[in-house]
Amino acid sequence: MAAIQTSNRFRPFGTSVFAEMTALAIEHQAVNLSQGFPDFDGPDFVRAAARQAIDEGHNQYAPMPGLPALREAVCAWWQEHTGLSADPVREVTIASGCTGGLAAAVLGLCNPGDEVIMFEPFYDAYRPDCAMAGAVPRHVTLRPSAGRFVYDRSELEALFNDRTRAVLLNTPHNPTGKVFTHDELSHIAELCIKHDCIAIADEVYERLTFDDNRPHISLATLPGMRDRTLTLSSLGKTFSLTGWKIGWAIGSAPLTSAIRAAHQFLIYCNPAPLQIGAAEALRHGAEYVGQLRRQYADARAFLSEALADVGFDVLTPEGTYFIMCEHERVSHRLGVQTDVELCRVLTRDYGVACIPPSAFYDNPEDGAGLVRFAFCKTRETLEQAVRRLGRIPR
Template sequence: MTVADRFKPFGTTIFAEITSRAVEAQAVNLGQGFPDFDGPEFIKLAAKRAIDEKPNQYAPMGGVPEFTNAIASRWQRDTGQAIDPKSQVTVTAGCTEAIPATTLGLLNPGDEVILFEPYYDSYPASLAMAGAKPVFVTLHDRGGSFAFDEAELRAAVTSKTRAIILNTPHNPTGKVFSRAELEQIAGVCREQDLLCISDEVYDRLVYRDEHNPEAEHVSIASLPGMAERTITLNSLGKTFSLTGWKIGWAIASPELTEGIRAAHQYLTYAVSTPMQYAASEALGAPGSYYEELTATFTARRDALAAALERLGFKVNRPAGGYFILADHRGVSEPLGLKTDVEVCHHLIEHAGVATIPPTAFYDHKQRGQHLLRFAFCKTQETIDAAVQRLQKLARAGV
């Protein structure tokens, strides 16, 4: 008895592999993308109160009304679109469940789905669960900024294409898709009658500053003709540094929501009731909460980026998300190291800093070999410790 064929190509995730190596080597872990600090006190207090004062039995399948109402109000504030929380919002166990609920509920075996690479690793696995086939379109590294070629996107569409999966702000490049790029993707969706599955878990983590003066999160569902064909996925984890709560949601038309729920009802049926009450309070956080969050992450991004530049990495400050995707060739070539995996192991051994080799997120491996992913969603102490270790390595010249 062994792993089912559909999961065999995926093996153990790169995160488990690097984390276990990092633990052995007592490395500072800038690998996996989760904060090493807790979410805000007011939300944790709300959860404790909810356990005492609210129901603790199964929530309604689509979600607790207080929470789905809060999601719908936030959506209206963000996009100007009024939605019906009862028939258009589905609360899931993190965005991680929303992804396969969407693929299983809306795709048929043999359907093709376009993925931008590098991709979040749940997408190909969730397509495999549904028997659907990924078709890869590369976000090419244009000197640190990543962009797709519209002709390549159009060429990827066949008679079997059913959907495009989008992720903005993007893991791992830190790209925030511009309105013009989203218009191009939306144009293809409308012309070819495709769905768009839009993962927006980093929507509140956008760093608009002198490095990225135009950065702005736009939900593709807000573009003309897209609301009825887009499934927008989001979660609480990244915005509120509560990745362990696993509270996410999917917003879609009533027809598409029926498909998502057809799968969701047999995956988890419903999600933790008291945490949904607490999550509705989280969505009421004042603007100052988000300003503080982005200011904190901007400072950590900049501290890490500067250290990497001093070491010889080529770094473009990401416009969004949790990650720096740095070009390592300035460091690796003098040392005779070639691939991202080699450089990753070198940094664990010699600097005591763990990162993620991004070829794990590419179908065309050679297009990501010159890159390395560093997470900056960490405490100042963790960033400082990593920076000190990298500086020591730079001085030692190894």
Template sequence: MAAMTRPPLNRRLAEFGTTIFAEMSALAVSTGSVNLGQGFPDTDGPEEIREAAVRALRDGRGNQYPPGPGVPELRDAVADHQRERYGLEFDPGTEVLVTAGATEAIAASLLALVEPGDEVIALEPYYDSYAACIAMAGGTRVPVTLRPHDGRFVLDLDELRAAVTDRTRLLLLNTPHNPTGTVLTREELAAIAELAVERDLLVVTDEVYEHLVFDDAGHLPLATFPGMRDRTVTISSSGKTFSYTGWKVGWVTGAPELVTAVRSAKQYLTFVSAGPFQYAIAEALRLPETYFDGLRADLTAKRDLLADGLERAGFTVFRPRGTYFITTDIRPLGEQDGIAFCRALPERCGVVAIPHAVFYDHREQGAPFVRFAFCKRTEVLQDAVKRLGTL
């Protein structure tokens, strides 16, 4: 066969190969290692929510195409959740859109709101799908780097302001922040809101870890700040909160014109998804506060178990205020290259982690940082801590 004159893959995606999560998870299987790399729980969520999904399946609710914007029960539950927790009023008919997880919500938002040549500012390190979605939309990625300071990763507001140009269309934010575990402060969010209003920017906020905020910090949606409700697309999902990551039920809230734009793109991606699971998540969002308190308490204990073990093993640990990831600095171990360190770690002590560098445009900034997930059973974390102690 004659050689192709052009590679098959769209040039916008040429820089994106197999994700680091697939590589490290395969390495975990081949070496029998404890997988603290990919961020998914190793136990299911509440039994009553699983039974709600079974009940929906048996009752024939959602087995055929659900409504394009999502089933009314879930859109009502999302609107109630936003109002009761944050004082944000959204019309479930025009201002709530159900998606195939937050990943589709991010993709649909960027495809809808970004045109070729538009600049999108993202906080690095950033979740890997952000870069791919910006590329698919034809946007130009502009990273603003979070840097370690006093035990947390901090946003330099002057650097953020300097990154905005006449071509900037959108800010893509993530708080609580994966992979660093940082929760943006009220002061940081207020400054971002002022900048967005001043420069007439749209903002897409990924808030999937909104219920995984520790140490009584509390979650502050950017849409609650002055001038932000009508220029913010807020994204969340059920996977991290209810530990059913395979169901892929997410949602978007925002002003009608923004949600309509996102829906215009979303309808040509999956059209609809997860019909019966939507009914179950509608019930999950109405669980009593004791569930959410218990989730945070359980994960706080697991965070501290793993963080203490990592510190004893010799890492510098950035104890997270949110998410279920711990960022560490490997330089006290005499290491500099996080990618090489993570590839060798399974053979060295039987644990898998994720290198930060793959989440950076400025790879040298992320080189010494490595992420561990603590959303696992206590006995699994105890085993990992024991193994890490051999370093």
């Protein structure tokens, strides 16, 4: 029998960095500040609604686009936060988390040879999504400058050509924590309109921003962008229910038809009871979201200060629940050089797992001087991590 090998399209990607670091954290009983999942449950009333739905018999296939009640709740949520209306029948699709929605979007909208522009560092699913579609990823790099990440406008402009199909924008941005400004979004929108391409907006951290002078702005709200933007988000980050994998995509009818064409053959539908719970979250979750943002703002301040005390150069995030740091001083004391080496040492020898951001770069060396910590944890968990990091030699 011939050797069984992974297909050529996936062979370059290997195992996800999240899976690798989580496994290492379990092996060494480390405090897991690597993968972005909370160590506490989402709202009681949301979980209760899902349990009740199971008990009441909502246990068969849901409609492929999603339960009508959830699509209507998504539209109401969308209008409340953006001022834009959407048709729940023709313009909303319930996906398998934002990640599932992204895969369906790229597969449904891109042909082989189409180019997709994205901002590096990027969520590690973006390139495999392009590989599945035969699309070509192009990127402009976000670089630290004066304490925040910025991109070079001329570099972005140079990427556009007659093969450009889409811009894939993530704001608030994982892993940098950047919240794109109105001026930056206007520049991106102008380029999309000029080159007649679509935008796929990954806005999964939409409600998790912390600075009043840097609010989240949805790309679809900019002039000329409503009908050319497919906006994706999910329940998991905003309501601390990442394992439910309930996401949604909002876009014009042609964009929605394209994503549904792929979605129906990827997962077909999401669990009906969880969709019922998700609808309750969107209808009645404003108080919870406000409380969560305050909790995360405190966690951001606490962990940022602690990391700085250890010797990391903290790049304070404007949104998400991740902190990026430059690690040169700490790595020098520990006798390592790269982010991968540092993350392994911190997990194995100090019991704190974090993520090497080089996995989010086309050229891993570009991210080798950075490290990412998640602060979506209880105060007790963060305090335990800080005590362990305090053992690093000064």
